Amino acid sequence: MRKSFAVLILAVGVLVGYALHTVSVEAQVPQSEWFAFNVGESVTLLADLPQSQISCKVTRVENGFIGCARDDQRQSAEWINLRFVKTITPRER
Helix, strand or coil: CHHHHHHHHHHHHHHHHHHHCCCCCCCCCCCCCCCCCCCCCEEEEEECCCCCEEEEEEEEEECCEEEEEECCEEEEEEEEEHHHEEEEEECCC
């Protein structure tokens, strides 16, 4: 009787240990977003903003925003949310 009870307790312990055992999982490496333009390129943005057509030089693209420097003021950048942008067209040189 004691042996049967010991075997039963051992089997339950093994099952509980197996159930609580976690499998290590590695997350996928996020891929960088791809854009049809490069930093430093001049583009025209058509957006759902009060100023619907924006011409600018791309300074940075970060976290869903595009940094735009106006042609007349290259030192200060304006950040535009890409969710509001309908089309991005590279400007002719």
